Amino acid sequence: MSETTNSRFTPRIFSGIQPSGGLTLGNYLGALKRFAALQGDQAQTIYCVVDLHAITVWQDPETLRRNTREATAAFMAAGVDPARSVLFNQSQVTAHAELAWLFNTVARVGWMYRMTQFKDKAGKNSENASLGLLAYPALMAADILAYQATAVPVGEDQKQHLELTRDIAAKFNHDYKVEHFPITEPLIEGVATRVMSLRDGTKKMSKSDPSDASRINLTDDADAIAQKIRKARTDADPLPGSIDGLKDRPEARNLVNIYAALADETPDQVLARFEGQGFGAFKPALAEVAVAAMSPITAKMSEYMADPAEIDRILGKGAERASEIATPILERTKDIMGILRSR
Ligand code: TYM
Secondary structure, eight states: OHHHHHTTSOOEEEEEEOOSSOOBHHHIIIIIHHHHHHTTSSSEEEEEEOHHHHTTSOOOHHHHHHHHHHHHHHHHHTTOOTTTEEEEEGGGSTHHHHHHHHHHTTSOHHHHHTOHHHHHHHOSOGGGSOHHHHHHHHHHHHHHHTTTOSEEEOOGGGHHHHHHHHHHHHHHHHHTTOOOSOOOEEEOOSSOSSOBOSSOTTSBOOTTOSOGGGSOBTTOOHHHHHHHHHHSOOOSSOOOSSGGGGTTOHHHHHHHHHHHHHHTOOHHHHHHHHTTOOHHHHHHHHHHHHHHHHHHHHHHHHHHHTOHHHHHHHHHHHHHHHHHHHHHHHHHHHHHHTOOOOO
16 A cells, blocks of 8 residues: 555655764664665665754763764765765754654654653653653654655664654544655665674664673774674574574674675675684674774764864755755645644
8 A cells, every 4th residue: 555655755765863872883784884875776865863863862962963973974984975865964954843743743642652762761760751752753753754755764673663654644644634645664674674782682782782892883993893893792603504593593693694784795695604613713704894894984984073064064055955855845734734824
């Protein structure tokens, strides 16, 4: 059904990353690397540093500004080209916040309480979480639907939020008897949709994990990357010849998947080379692949960060282009809802 509904819309890809602390290899493989690869396909690509999402938990203002620039640098270092994609920070396009308010009247409170990310982030004392943290998915739906985006590349952890985006679009279309919003397709593809912690193969690699050894940061230098891989938790068994043999070995499976994603191979291709070998052989090879792939990105990020004024200029320009797309869609939404506009 979404296929036919969406065929009415211009193919458009939207995605975002929060500037809430340094980015990780998970963000790179699950998101940034794929964002770059999607450019130049048939669809227009729109990428956003979602600062309004970041402030749903406390952010030091100076650090937030720096992280917003650093996330922008990471997009560009990963290959997102501001000439081929629209690249901007969310708060500079006011349509996001406005549409989010309209969606707050469409989404149901119960939908929000069911979100696992809310439960995880709010923790035991959820009464004390910010109201923004609860309403977060309505803002995310607004990010996407302000552009009538038809597809959204994300990692596995965002799947539930995208289902809610589809629910909001469907309820809006149904309540107002229109086909105004597409039913957005999640693009959760490849071997790195869920990169796991280097210390615990059952936990997602995350910038909020207290252990720095659990993740590779996009700002880590070659020595740090190699050392973290060397110390990554594994088991004592040799590697099997195919990924099926790693079902009950989450740490081993994670490292093989990371290798495959970095080297643009399938896990089975990687295992065909390392079958029968232990981690004494595999880890140094992985470290080499990781350093070769990540060092140019880290280097480019620091080059971009050396010129913050240029980053700000790029974001401003991107925001103008984004606004040109989002404003008419927001205005049409208001008209549909009966919100009077007279200027
Ligand atoms: P955020 O900032 O937590 O993560 C950004 C992107 O990185 C992916 N990701 C991972 N992928 C694989 N393995 C991991 N360990 C890993 N960690 C993070 C995430 O899935 C995501 O794609 N709510 C979103 C940001 C957002 C958004 C949007 C995304 C706001 N509005 C609209 C898409 C469309 C978030 O917190 O992502």
